[in-house]
Amino acid sequence: MVCLIALAVFPAAGAAQVAIGFGGVAYDPNQPVEVTANSLTIDQTTGEAVFDGNVLVVQGDLRMAAGRVRVLYSDSTGRNEVQEVVATGGVLVTRGADAAEGGEARYNVATAVLTMRGDVLVTQGGTAVAGDQLVVNMRTGNGSVDGRVRTVLDTGGSE
Helix, strand or coil, X not given: CCCCEEEEEEEECCEEEEEEECCCCCCCCCXXXXXXXXXEEXXXXXXXXXXXXXXXXXXXXXEEEEEEEEEEEXXXXXXXXXXXXXXXXXXXXXXXXXXXXXXXXXXXXXXXXXXXXXXXXXXXXXXXXXXXXXXXXXCCCEXXXXXXXEEECCCCCCC
C-alpha cells in the first residue's frame, strides 16, 4: 500500500496542490464489478444505467458508496462498453486502508482516472488532506488534491 501524503505543496493562483498516493499500484481493472442498489433504471436511447439508493460498487479492494451512480456506455465500438461512472450524493471511495470522500466522483474507464469534487477529504492512516478536488490515476496510485488544501500530518511523535 502506498501511504504517501504531502510530498509537495505547490502554490497555484491562490490555491495549492498536494501530491498523494492512493491505494498502491495493484489495481486490476479486469476484475468483476459487483453493484448493489435499491433500484436500477436503464435507458437504451441514452446508453445510461442509473443505480439509485444506498449504492455500493465493489471491484477487488476498491469500493465506492454513494446515493446515486450513473454508468455511461459508449456505443462507438459496437460492444457497448462502460465509458464513465458518475457517483453523487455523499460519495465514499476506499481502497485498502485509504479513503476519500466528496460530493461527486467521476471515473473515466479508458484513462483509469478518478476525479472527486466537493469538500474532498482523503485519509491515509493518521494523515488527512482536505481540498476542493482529488484526481487519482487508479493504475499507478498517483494523485493530487487541488484547491484550498488543508492537511494534518501524522509525525508519529506523540503516543
